[in-house]
Amino acid sequence: MSSKSSSSTIALNKRARFEYKLEERFEAGISLMGWEVKALRAGRVQFGESYVLLKDGDAFLFGCLITPLPSASTHVQPDPMRNRRLLLHRRELDQLIGMVERKGYTLIPTAMYWKKGKVKVEIALAKGKKTHDKRRTEKERDWQRQKGRLLRQS
Template sequence: MKEKFFVFNKKVYYNFFIKEKINAGLILKGWEVKSLRLNKVTIINSYVTVLDKKIYVYNLDISPLKTVCNHIQFDSKRVKQLLLKKKEIEFLQNYINKKGFTIVVLGLFWKKSWCKINLAVVKGKKKHDKRNILKKKIWNVKKTRLLKKNI
């Protein structure tokens, strides 16, 4: 089943090669869920680490609503724990231990009433990789135009 993201990180596809994708649950507070429903979230520099066999996401910025209670302390950059099975955590831990791999956030989506996060195991692109990919895209566009003219 294809997820429909309400927040998506397009820069991941430009800056990284994607090796694996995993869906995970998020542990959130009530005000965070309300803010997520109104798309008050940024995931651009979000990344994942494993500490004490638990997995956490950093730099997932959820801004609080102005209409929420004043007696609650808001921390928009709070480190959020993710819900994964032990095998999935070990799988991600193995990739983190390999040199050059990191885990980033691809997007957020709703599954029924639960907010889920899509993670990607990635390896960074070098400048020459980005140039080669751009050249291939340009060549594919030219090739389709040439084929259309000849038909």
């Protein structure tokens, strides 16, 4: 089985490209409980509203909803909205803290996927787009779609 198969993707944050201008990307591990891993294997995750906060020199994923399976253990009380710690190297954390605090960037999770049996989260340094930037992006996407149709017809 290849490590870059299409089934390795758990969730994508498609709105991130529309709402933000993505600059640099980082790969982070994520600290999960057993029931969360089982739920991720079943695809029970909502990732679109999540964001990353840097607190006390650590990165945390907020707003990611992992719905527990109905067969979850009876002695564990699952919290689907709990804050999950992201695992990054100290050097990467220091770089991210500097960019967020000094240069006004935001950290946005863009993808969640499997890599060598571990769950990874791709986070991106992002700047918020203004309304006119969003309109321009939408206009370019519509033009590319229309151009493709015209080329197919002729």
